[in-house]
Amino acid sequence: MKLKIFIFVILFMLSGCMGTGDNKDIMREPDFQGLNSTVDDEKMVFVYVDDDRNQREKQQNARTEYVYAYWLKITDDTIIVNEEDEEVAIDETFLKHVEAWVKEEFQEERTEVNIHDVSLDKESIFPVYTADKIKRVEVERTKKDVLEKLKSYEEGKFTLHLFIDDVNKQYEMRDEINEVTDLISDIEVIETGSVRLGPPEDAKLLDIDEYPVYIVLDTEDIVLTTHQLDGVKEFFNVKE
Known part of the structure; x- marks a missing residue:
């Protein structure tokens, strides 16, 4: 399901x-x-x-x-x-x-x-x-902590996360956000995913400093980092 x-x-x-x-x-x-x-x-x-x-x-x-x-x-x-x-x-x-x-x-x-x-x-x-x-x-967090929270927990599947650093950008990116949530729902190999709004503390621990950004993870690590939704579609072989 x-x-x-x-x-x-x-x-x-x-x-x-x-x-x-x-x-x-x-x-x-x-x-x-x-x-x-x-x-x-x-x-x-x-x-x-x-x-x-x-x-x-x-x-x-x-x-x-x-x-x-x-x-x-x-x-x-x-x-x-x-x-x-x-x-x-x-x-x-x-x-x-x-x-x-x-x-x-x-x-x-x-x-x-x-x-x-x-x-x-x-x-x-x-x-x-x-x-x-x-x-x-203050709670000390590491890159490992973030990966544990975001990664997939099922072999052969991935997670997809979109980080947006400014909450207000969600309005101008509404169509893109909807498209991302559709991809997460429709692509069988995506186990789960999220759109993360606000101060990108998790992303900073992943050495990301440019937003918005998409990351795809398998069960161990990041396998894709891109600032374009088209890069995500190409990774998952999505046909227009």
Whole structure:
């Protein structure tokens, strides 16, 4: 069954790490680490730690059976800092990886849910903690990490990805984007693919600095880099 195509701004999930319990010393290890996925008007922060999918399933944006994720209540006493331990506003941690320390005794819990079906304003289905401290952290990524995320996982098949560095270009490239998604859906040897909008961090790690750019990968590495859609069609022997 042909996979569904997803257009998304790059987000790379990171597995979380557990810490210790109800210790008031902020120098202790963080209770968990994850992606700060939302900040609402009531100063509630949703941190997505991990889920049950393997890398291939994450690449395909597959359903989740359960996730590790938590809501954090921000109070006047919550310490919020950046990588250099300088105080920042909570908004400056949005869509960033964070380490979290909580006031209560933390227990790792998983929530049985398909994350695609969840409205994040219904925080009651996820555990809620009071944030003692939130620290924005940099996650070191390598070319190998990007290849693992983008490559094909089936021998004899490929993945096709279009990187667009400016989100606004999606409008002027609408016809080309539609053609790319059609190719991904129609060509049997393309396992999956994506159109990636926004800051091209993944592409930079692949030593790409000119956009828009198409890349094709097999199960190990990049097999085609081109700035022209015609180059993709020629690679896959597409007849006009």
